[in-house]
Amino acid sequence: MKLAFIGLGVMGFPMAGHLQQGGHEVCVYNRNADKAADWVSRHGGTSAATPALAAKDADMVMLCVGNDDDVRTVVYGDEGVLAGIKPGALLVDHTTTSALLAEELAVAANKAGARFIDAPVSGGQLGAENGALTVMVGGGEADVAEATPVLAAYGKKVTRLGPVGAGQRCKMVNQICVIGAVQGIAEGLMIARKAGLDIPTLIEVLAGGAAQSWQLQNRAQTMAEGRFDFGFAAQWMHKDLGICLDEAEQQGLTLPLTEHVHKVYEKLLADGFGRCDSTVVIKDLES
Amino acid sequence: MKLAFIGLGVMGFPMAGHLQQGGHEVCVYNRNADKAADWVSRHGGTSAATPALAAKDADMVMLCVGNDDDVRTVVYGDEGVLAGIKPGALLVDHTTTSALLAEELAVAANKAGARFIDAPVSGGQLGAENGALTVMVGGGEADVAEATPVLAAYGKKVTRLGPVGAGQRCKMVNQICVIGAVQGIAEGLMIARKAGLDIPTLIEVLAGGAAQSWQLQNRAQTMAEGRFDFGFAAQWMHKDLGICLDEAEQQGLTLPLTEHVHKVYEKLLADGFGRCDSTVVIKDLES
16 A cells, blocks of 8 residues: 655654555655655655655555644645645544644545544554554544554554544543553652662562552662653653643543643753653652 | 451451461451451351450461551550560551551560561452452561461462561552552543543553553443442541651652542542542542
């Protein structure tokens, strides 16, 4: 199948590679053209000078960029995806964005004679590299069914949650569950460290019961050691929680934990910890 | 071995039963004597009119009561455990208490010629009934080694975390990790329900990644359904978080999530939800 992939960041670069290796003809676009050239030299395929040109012949166009505004930049305007997209083509957004943007893009894609699904991912850089992402999809049933075998190139699990926007809302729930677990571990570790408990033993004991979590088993040790030079950057979690809080506001909800942790990231970003793993929230308790 | 078991609540009743079934001679004491009589009629063994009388011949005395004050009531005074305990006997406290109480009891036990270890449990009523509790132990190495084969009657995992008080501090970390996961799930579910996401599908997707937790897999569905007529009571979690906050204050720590959720339970208790499962925190977001 002819595909376009817009955005070759730490996620998009390996994701587009999996598509090309899977036998598709992929044309990539990246804001920084050097990275696109690097991608072509590694994976084959082609690159284009604008999103519109990348999308021109594609049956499916994937996006994986930074935030709502980045998506608008590559989708709209004379050089944007929708200026070049084929009638009937399917636009797939892997960016974590607001659900409102997903709904807006669906309308815009339809006006351009195309279709849209939102498909944010979880699993991080490692998941992207290993083709083991979880893909949370919102869109029409037929559209999602059509995309699923293609997304399987990097998605070990591709699940439709509901209509357009449902993928983004599922991702929001995911992030809020993550920061709940992380904040709990951070506060617990503060007591544990002051008390001199042996952290590996503590983790092993807690992992056997109701306190068990992926975060406990994969991040509590590094948090206790103060190691944050890996993983999912605090600046991205800050962005994602902002999206959650906007959604909550629109729904008339108050989410105290999410608000608190969002503020903690704000402070951490101001203090220069934005590129640290998101478990760096424990630093706020140490000050 | 001759054992005494003080406190036949939802946890202590089956725990003492496992000891008797394991071939020990157990003498029980309970504030409400009817329950002690019921226990004897079901399990054999004997009961005593006071903690001191129950402890009189025992090599090991287990406590499992409500809170710090309840422990003091059954341990101190003319009728308390330490008034009757044999020289060299080992006092084991399964109650979730402050670490300060554990340290105080160790001193008091030594004065009475006995020894002490703190051994709070997790795994709930079901874990107690099935003999599948996690036992977090603080105490001298030799004392813990001596107790371990006995505690194995109801502890599928018995782990020494450090000196007296380390068991209680480990339990505190456990509870804080639990409420972090639960509060995250609660806030995420608010968005999910408003968006009309299918909850079982959502849970399945999230359980495959970094948002996975025991609470997500065992409590998110019941939380979404508003079912709280089971599990670990909000009033007990409120008590446990109070212990955590006291410990934090002594250590000079501020724990914002723990403080917030403790306040939420305070409100829920005032509104009559104290006997609901501790996941009832989601109700605070609905109001």
